[in-house]
Every structure is written in C-alpha cells, then in structure tokens.
Amino acid sequence: MKIEIDLELLEQLDLLPNEYVALHAKHKANEISEKLDESVNYEFLRVEGWLDDSYEVTDKWLDQFAGDFDDLFNELIEVYPAVVESPNRGRRVLHAKDPNAYTNMKAKNRYRKITNEKVAKHKEIMALLRVQLELDKDSLGYMQKLETWLNNYTWEDYIDINLDKTNKNDGRITRSL
Secondary structure, three states, X not given: OOOOOOHHHHHHHOOOHHHHHHHHHHHHOOOXXXXXXXXXXXXXXXXXXXXXXXXXXXXXXXXXXXXXXXXXXXHHXXXXXXXXXXXXXXXXXXXXXXXXXXXXXXXXXXXXXXHOOOHHHHHHHHXXXXXXXXXXXXXXXXXXXXXXXXXXXXXXXXXXXXXXXXXOOOOOOOOOO
C-alpha cells in the first residue's frame, strides 16, 4: 500500500502520520503492521471524532480525505463559468455543462491527477477559483477554457490575494505580500 501524506495538513488537523496511516488503512480495509498498529492511540482518535464508538472512520475523516471524486468535479463544473461573453469574440464556451460530457473528460482526468482525489486539495482550488471569479467579475470574457486553466495551474496565481485588501477604487489589483 502506497500513501501520499500531506504533513502540513496533518499538522493543521493535529494528526500524526502513523494515525493518518491507520485511519487510511481502516477506510480502505487494509491491514497494517502490528508495530505500527501498537503506536496508534485509537482512543484519542475516537475522542477527537475521527473514529466512532465501534472504531470505524467517521464523516470527519470522509469529509476531509475521502470525497467522491465525481462530486468534487461536479462542484468545479458548477462554479467554473461555462459560457462567457468575450469583448472581441462574442460568446465563448469554456466547458460543457454536463460533467460527464465527452468534452469534459480531459479536464476531469487532469483534475483527478491534480487533486489526487483529496478533498483538502479540492477545497483549496475551489477557494482560489472563487477569489479569481470575484476579482475578475468584470472581465470574465478573458477566462481560460477549463482544461487550460487546469493544465496551467492558474488558481495558484491567486494564492496570496486578499480580497479585503485589493484596491477597488482605482481599478488596479494589488497584492498584499
């Protein structure tokens, strides 16, 4: 079993890597070594809400780490503009409205690779997309097609932007560094 571990996220959640591995193994119904199993405080995980009274993973785990990928992609499709009005080119289609449409398959596969089906990464991308939509609400006609937006990791351009500190009076977008 191979597991990718985001140590920064675990630190934020106050989870140790061995606890994460144990929870992941429980979720996927995999066995873990006895030595690793002995190092995990399952009672602590139960008290913290990661496990229920029968020591099965709870919604807290599922919400953080095990979202249904189709639901995650559907949310992206719902939030990302499907059609925009471009000043010079008229209406432009950025993606199909149906998440399962053939034309969305490349974007869906790319999003799967980017998020690794992790809810936390999806939430980060969605939050940055919302920042972009708020900042660019008057110029959505220049938005990239969804597939291009994903391939270029465009959401990363909006990481350090604080919407409260942007100067909206003079039409410039400034960043607080």
